[in-house]
Amino acid sequence: MVMPKGQSFDHGYATAAMGYREISEIMTAHGDKMNHSTARNVFLSAMTKLSKSVADLMGEELDDPETVAKDPRFQSAIESYLRETHQ
């Protein structure tokens, strides 16, 4: 299938332990009804909040925190930091 022009995956894809569909199935099966799009939206909402917090710490103001939240490099960095605190 030909990808539409102007697709926005400039920096590849972040590696994830679980796909949105899988997450939505788990959440739905356990009482929180959710489809894969919602799982993605919830995830990106969380990443947006984190991007704002990091920007505040750095003394920066983000024009477009949603773009930063979608950036696989940012997602990978957050994952590694969270993994560090999680261990």
Next chain:
Amino acid sequence: MLDSYYFNEVGRHELLTRDEEVDLARRIKKGDKSARDKLVLSNLRLAIKIAKEFHGKSRCSFDDLIQESNLGLCKAVDLFDPDRGCKFSTYASWWMKQRVRSHVLGNSGVARLPGNARMITWQAKQKTKEYEEEFGRPPTLQELADLLNVSPSVMRGVQACNSYPVNLDAQVNDGNGSARPFHETIEDETIEDASDTIDRERLVTAIYESMSSLTKREQVVLRLRFGLIDDLKSDPDFSPQRLVLSAQESE
């Protein structure tokens, strides 16, 4: 130590002409010992010249280099074939250089290396020099191994054997007029820069605190997405349901 007497004595022996060399070599072949002595004595000057070429490039004494060069000369005298048409000095210089080179390589490191390792060392030096002249940079370990037709592990081992030991307790000047042991000046590359560590800790703390600003639903999705559920997996009663329920209960 060889004194000036030796050099004077060596200088007393006249150089031989081509015909004399051939004549002596033929007599040596017939078992004439005096001819052998004459050929050796007449070429001792060449042995000194060869030894001089290697003096200063190694930590071996000049006397030893001359002795080794002389041994190479003796070998050349025994094997020289006048019917091949080459001058004795040309032939003998290869034997002398080979002998001296072998001695230098065998005594340059802490451990005495076997002959083939010494040969690889010598060839590696030569090839490195040629490579640098051609490409303007030293060859990598892999490139050098390929040039010498040996495996990289052999090359690495030979290089390690040829490294010089350093006295870690030797006093070095630290630039402020005082001296301290060499080992105190070696940087520990495993330690992260202090400012980087502080920045990192601040960032980790900020992210950790930001997590509390997320809704429980967001936290659960985030943890599932990144697979950060190891702590719960190790719990025998773990189920994703518990993760979700605990989040809902908290909300």
